[in-house]
Amino acid sequence: MNRKHYTKNFIILGTIAFLLxxxxxxxxxxxxxxxxxxxxxxxxxxxxxxxxxxxxxxxxHAAFMAVGAYTSALLVMKLGLPFWLAMxxxxxxxxxxxxxxxxxxxxxxxAYFLLVTFAxxxxxxxxxxxxWESLFGGVSGLIGVPPPDPISIPFIPQVRFVSKVPLYYLxxxxxxxxxxxxxxxxxxxxxxxxxxxxxxxxLAECIGIDIMKYKVMAFTVGCFFAxxxxxxxxxxxxxxxxxxFSFYHSVYILIYVVVGGESSFLGPILGASVLTLFxxxxxxxxxxxxxxxxxxxxLVMLFLPSGIISLLERIIVKVQxxxxxxxx
Amino acid sequence: xxxxxxxxxxKQFGGLTAINxxxxxxxxxxxxxxxxxxxxxKTTAFNMISGVLTPTKGKIYFKGEDVTKLKTNIIAQRGIxxxxxxxxxxxxxxxxxxVLIGCHLSAKTGFWGNLLNTSGVRKGEGKTQEKTEEIxxxxxxxxxxxxxxxxxxxxxxxxxxxxxxxxxxxxxLLLDEPMTGMNxxxxxxxIETIRKIRAxxxxxxxxxxxxxxxxxxxxxxxxxxxxxxxVEGLPAExxxxxxxxEAYLGREQxxx
Numbered sequence: 001m002n003r004k005h006y007t008k009n010f011i012i013l014g015t016i017a018f019l020l021x022x023x024x025x026x027x028x029x030x031x032x033x034x035x036x037x038x039x040x041x042x043x044x045x046x047x048x049x050x051x052x053x054x055x056x057x058x059x060x061h062a063a064f065m066a067v068g069a070y071t072s073a074l075l076v077m078k079l080g081l082p083f084w085l086a087m088x089x090x091x092x093x094x095x096x097x098x099x100x101x102x103x104x105x106x107x108x109x110x111a112y113f114l115l116v117t118f119a120x121x122x123x124x125x126x127x128x129x130x131x132w133e134s135l136f137g138g139v140s141g142l143i144g145v146p147p148p149d150p151i152s153i154p155f156i157p158q159v160r161f162v163s164k165v166p167l168y169y170l171x172x173x174x175x176x177x178x179x180x181x182x183x184x185x186x187x188x189x190x191x192x193x194x195x196x197x198x199x200x201x202x203l204a205e206c207i208g209i210d211i212m213k214y215k216v217m218a219f220t221v222g223c224f225f226a227x228x229x230x231x232x233x234x235x236x237x238x239x240x241x242x243x244x245f246s247f248y249h250s251v252y253i254l255i256y257v258v259v260g261g262e263s264s265f266l267g268p269i270l271g272a273s274v275l276t277l278f279x280x281x282x283x284x285x286x287x288x289x290x291x292x293x294x295x296x297x298x299l300v301m302l303f304l305p306s307g308i309i310s311l312l313e314r315i316i317v318k319v320q321x322x323x324x325x326x327x328x
Numbered sequence: 329x330x331x332x333x334x335x336x337x338x339k340q341f342g343g344l345t346a347i348n349x350x351x352x353x354x355x356x357x358x359x360x361x362x363x364x365x366x367x368x369x370k371t372t373a374f375n376m377i378s379g380v381l382t383p384t385k386g387k388i389y390f391k392g393e394d395v396t397k398l399k400t401n402i403i404a405q406r407g408i409x410x411x412x413x414x415x416x417x418x419x420x421x422x423x424x425x426x427v428l429i430g431c432h433l434s435a436k437t438g439f440w441g442n443l444l445n446t447s448g449v450r451k452g453e454g455k456t457q458e459k460t461e462e463i464x465x466x467x468x469x470x471x472x473x474x475x476x477x478x479x480x481x482x483x484x485x486x487x488x489x490x491x492x493x494x495x496x497x498x499x500x501l502l503l504d505e506p507m508t509g510m511n512x513x514x515x516x517x518x519i520e521t522i523r524k525i526r527a528x529x530x531x532x533x534x535x536x537x538x539x540x541x542x543x544x545x546x547x548x549x550x551x552x553x554x555x556x557x558x559v560e561g562l563p564a565e566x567x568x569x570x571x572x573x574e575a576y577l578g579r580e581q582x583x584x
Contacts, residue, residue: 181443184442184443185442188442189435189436189437189442189449189452189456190439190442192425192428192429193429193432193437195421196421196432199418200418200419202380202412202416203412203417203492204429205399205400205401205404206378206400206404206496207404207429207430207432207493207495208409208432208433208496209432210401211401217439263420
């Protein structure tokens with residue numbers, strides 16, 4: 001273990017500890033609301049990143065989130081299933097759909113796959129807004145999605161999801177589970193294989209890698225977590241409308257990954273965090289929000305082409321040098 | 329015994345016939361040289377054997393089994409691996425990781441096993457790492473193990489390309505112009521390396537423009553011209569063959 005690892009671990013543990021005690025520092029529902037959106041965006045960005053590690057870009061990530069959101073909400077509202085079953089079911093639903101769509105379309109590369117996912121996303125939104133209105137609720141969507149059912153954990157009083165605080169902790173737990181799972185995957189043999197596909201799929205094929213299998217695997221895993229995020233979204237924010245999951249939302253998720261830093265695991269997490277907070281700050285300026293956002297994006301792309309994460313890495317190096325100088 | 333057999337292979341791209349009725353065999357343990365002028369169809373033949381292209385007509389047998397229509401990764405699984413004319417590597421990975429990726433076929437790649445990091449997977453990964461070490465040592469590149477592939481000098485990149493192919497554990501190794509862009513010393517090193525690989529029992533099909541290298545290395549040589557096999561024989565026989573000289577230099581014209 002060198003010092004770089006220490007610094008990194010320190011920052012990560014510090015961040016997690018900070019996130020854990022936030023509800024003690026501020027009980028303002030608005031703050032918690034923003035943080036929940038931030039956590040959701042982290043799940044979405046890091047799961048899209050999994051798909052990007054095999055060299056594919058998807059503009060259907062919000063659509064898979066929509067599939068999760070509607071699945072979960074409908075299972076609870078129409079069939080009376082508990083949230084704790086509906087949530088994994090929504091992830092599985094999104095994963096099955098991804099498996100089917102991915103097996104057909106992942107043969108396509110680059111812009112072609114991007115356009116197919118774009119079209120798929122639009123189709124999903126169209127179906128939710130125009131078909132089976134009695135089920136999906138049309139353009140106005142589903143209203144009154146119930147919060148998660150209360151759970152009993154030994155030794156602490158029953159947890160009821162009536163205020164923002166328990167919902168925040170739910171979002172935080174799901175985010176940590178997602179991030180840890182994907183971290184494990186990235187550091188396993190599979191992570192290496194995924195990366196190999198991005199670098200050169202002909203070479204990968206020639207050493208015996210079934211490239212379709214691993215592309216579909218990455219796509220399915222990524223979409224599974226998008227589905228989970230959808231479920232969390234639906235039950236945290238009560239209302240689910242098709243427009244929430246439009247193509248724009250997919251583009252935003254993609255921006256989180258790219259601006260954060262595509263080549264690093266922490267990049268998408270950082271990107272989602274910084275940009276969510278940034279757009280929250282800009283919200284005060286109304287119409288100027290998207291202008292400010294656009295300018296910020298251009299500046300990042302110009303001056304930090306490998307993402308905000310590269311800035312963080314530079315700062316860490318500087319801090320270490322400073323420490324050394326103090327010691328010396 | 330022949331390891332690989334091409335039977336009446338024809339490949340057409342639209343109206344262009346790249347390979348016309350080509351048949352040849354590769355015997356187990358030999359180094360077979362495949363030469364010919366540019367556009368003769370050497371790389372096309374290579375691509376068909378490795379499954380990147382499918383022949384228009386004809387059959388390819390590997391160890392007696394028909395492998396004509398198998399996909400590239402299945403062919404690799406059966407035991408045929410190739411390198412590329414243009415250096416193709418996992419560029420942003422280290423030398424070690426490149427070879428480690430190459431060990432895919434002997435690695436444990438199950439989804440749940442990897443996610444849960446089971447003891448079986450850890451043991452398997454230990455084995456692939458050992459295998460990677462062995463290959464690095466065998467090719468003499470263990471000192472550059474932590475360098476990124478894209479930062480390597482050309483000669484090392486070519487060797488790394490071979491290392492990746494060897495990691496897949498092939499019985500038949502297809503080398504597509506391994507000496508391209510090398511100076512004399514590097515070429516001689518490469519010749520030694522190829523000999524070493526053969527000594528370990530790997531059969532080799534070699535496409536190469538460097539005549540000296542092909543002549544010293546090959547047990548037999550096949551000469552292609554315009555997609556047709558014009559000569560097959562020992563290096564000494566091929567060297568002095570009139571048809572070969574004609575193919576490379578053109579026919580002597582009588583202007584009188």
